[in-house]
Amino acid sequence: MSFFRKVKAIFHDDWCQSCTSPMNLTKKQLYALPMMVGHYESIDDPNYYVQNLIKVQKKSDIPTGCYACGTYLYHCPKCNKTVAKLTIFLPVRDQEQIEESHLMDNTELINFLKNA
Amino acid sequence: MEPKIQKTNILYALGYIFAPIIICALCYSLCYLCFRDGGVGAVLTTLVPSILAILWWTFGGSFIFKQKTKELEKRFESEGYRRNQTFYGRGKTVTLDVEKGMMGVVFFWNPFESYILPTSRISRAWVDDGRGGVGFMEGSSRVSFLFTIDQNIDVRVDTFTSNQRFRMDDKHILTGISKADLMVKNIEEARKNSNKSGKSASSQKSADKTTDKSSDKSSSADKASEKSDK
Numbered sequence: 199m200s201f202f203r204k205v206k207a208i209f210h211d212d213w214c215q216s217c218t219s220p221m222n223l224t225k226k227q228l229y230a231l232p233m234m235v236g237h238y239e240s241i242d243d244p245n246y247y248v249q250n251l252i253k254v255q256k257k258s259d260i261p262t263g264c265y266a267c268g269t270y271l272y273h274c275p276k277c278n279k280t281v282a283k284l285t286i287f288l289p290v291r292d293q294e295q296i297e298e299s300h301l302m303d304n305t306e307l308i309n310f311l312k313n314a
Numbered sequence: 315m316e317p318k319i320q321k322t323n324i325l326y327a328l329g330y331i332f333a334p335i336i337i338c339a340l341c342y343s344l345c346y347l348c349f350r351d352g353g354v355g356a357v358l359t360t361l362v363p364s365i366l367a368i369l370w371w372t373f374g375g376s377f378i379f380k381q382k383t384k385e386l387e388k389r390f391e392s393e394g395y396r397r398n399q400t401f402y403g404r405g406k407t408v409t410l411d412v413e414k415g416m417m418g419v420v421f422f423w424n425p426f427e428s429y430i431l432p433t434s435r436i437s438r439a440w441v442d443d444g445r446g447g448v449g450f451m452e453g454s455s456r457v458s459f460l461f462t463i464d465q466n467i468d469v470r471v472d473t474f475t476s477n478q479r480f481r482m483d484d485k486h487i488l489t490g491i492s493k494a495d496l497m498v499k500n501i502e503e504a505r506k507n508s509n510k511s512g513k514s515a516s517s518q519k520s521a522d523k524t525t526d527k528s529s530d531k532s533s534s535a536d537k538a539s540e541k542s543d544k
Contacts, residue, residue, distance in 0.1 A: 234496070235489060235492040235493050235496060236489070236493055262492070262495050262496050262499045263492050263493065263495065263496030263499075288488065288489070288492055290488040290489075290491050290492045290495070291491065291495070293483060293488060295485055295488040295489065295492075
């Protein structure tokens, strides 16, 4: 049972990867990334996001051709763990072209997102 | 007098396509007349020109175009403009100085003439997403941005092309649309800046003319026009 649940947890970003229980969404915020269309590169380093994320209120505030990053903070009530999910996408008119998502538990990044 | 934009140099295009064919035909004739028995002469007059022709068609044009693109970029910067945005399209390169409202263009079929022009000469710019088909067949195989220079010359720069049709929400199409949107936005912004600087220059000129009339100082008008030209 627990094995299947662990497998299922792989496909659920909002499930805790250690205890496989659903996590609570505590905060979400939209940011702009200083990366232009045609020049996207995948970056796994959380410090990059701490240094480069630019807070915006709505999608229309993001300049044309600029990548956006949707951040979600999840908290696991069972193991008291907080995880940040970053979804990087390119806003194109009324659509979103999702590039990738990162799940990060870096403390610095989580504190940055909490205080933003 | 501002230079007229020529997208295709007919002589270059014809030469590019037919010159190797003519040279090959001449070499084959020479081979037929002089080296009917084969040998090194026959190889030199048949195989070598054929290979050179294929190499020319495959790499020659793009090599010249790349060199001319680099030259345009250097010239653009040497004339005091900043390349805020450069788009290397298939067969066209467009570079923009958004603040000063200037554009540099070079065409594949006319590589020996590159143009640096004020964006006030562009009457409109728009995106063509190439949407076609209906229902589940709806999609596109080409996304491009276009602009009209001097009211009658349309320049199309492809941001995405394919021999297949992709759905409109496909990654390739969305990226192409985003690139085209970005270029159109920058062209529009450059055009506004160019029009503003043009207006301010012309208003400065007219203001100078009125002061000249009142004071009858012909030399100051020359200086002012020099300033506005700068």
